[in-house]
Amino acid sequence: MKDFLKSTAFIDCDSAAVREFAARAVEGIAAERQKAVRLFYAVRDEIRYDPYRIELTPDAFRASTILKKGYGYCVAKAIVLCAAARACSIPARPGFADVKNHLTTQRLREFMKTDLFIFHGYAELFIEGKWVKATPTFNLSLCERFGVKALDFDGTDDALLHPFDRAGHKHMEYVKDHGSFADVPYDLIVEMFRLHYPVYSDTDHRPAGNFEKEASIENK
Numbered sequence: 001m002k003d004f005l006k007s008t009a010f011i012d013c014d015s016a017a018v019r020e021f022a023a024r025a026v027e028g029i030a031a032e033r034q035k036a037v038r039l040f041y042a043v044r045d046e047i048r049y050d051p052y053r054i055e056l057t058p059d060a061f062r063a064s065t066i067l068k069k070g071y072g073y074c075v076a077k078a079i080v081l082c083a084a085a086r087a088c089s090i091p092a093r094p095g096f097a098d099v100k101n102h103l104t105t106q107r108l109r110e111f112m113k114t115d116l117f118i119f120h121g122y123a124e125l126f127i128e129g130k131w132v133k134a135t136p137t138f139n140l141s142l143c144e145r146f147g148v149k150a151l152d153f154d155g156t157d158d159a160l161l162h163p164f165d166r167a168g169h170k171h172m173e174y175v176k177d178h179g180s181f182a183d184v185p186y187d188l189i190v191e192m193f194r195l196h197y198p199v200y201s202d203t204d205h206r207p208a209g210n211f212e213k214e215a216s217i218e219n220k
Helices: 016-025 032-046 063-069 074-087 106-112 140-146 186-196 211-218
Strands: 092-101 116-127 130-134 172-180
Touching: 016 032, 016 063, 016 074, 032 074, 032 116, 032 130, 032 140, 063 074, 074 092, 074 116, 106 211, 116 172, 116 186, 140 211
Parallel strands: none
Antiparallel strands: 092 116, 092 172, 116 130
């Protein structure tokens, strides 16, 4: 398990920012599973999901950097959860899957030219003798605006994104699982982004956006 506990360039669990975040989230908690649950909710709701401000620099994929910014997309939030778990001596590793997102906004679809999200990120934590998947992607306030039940995590069962929303409409469809890694496969992620989403490499013409506001307008 040592590969899933050590600090790396991206999962920098030894950094002050990660240690402080993790310590605050699990304060007063001794049991491993309860710590994992607290960390999940801290990452889910304290780091806003933002699919527009994705940067492809190495520093942007570092847990401490993401924490200081306070926002990130699915991969960024999974990285923070892995780092915070390792800071609490819970083995953790990032995992990736291609997903079809049926609840994206019109503006984001036009921006990305697709509703297929390549290398969607989730975290796997080793809790009480088994690996458990946790997806802290969508914060509670965003889910409320979309009319989607926020994803919960009990530290025992996998917490993967819901296939349907509250109204029974398709929400998230897992297309292909790429498996998990001891560290962030940065070069592979950047390669896939440049292949499928060249817009993220065009920093001069990348539009800003408020994803939560868009969700509110489209779901009135």
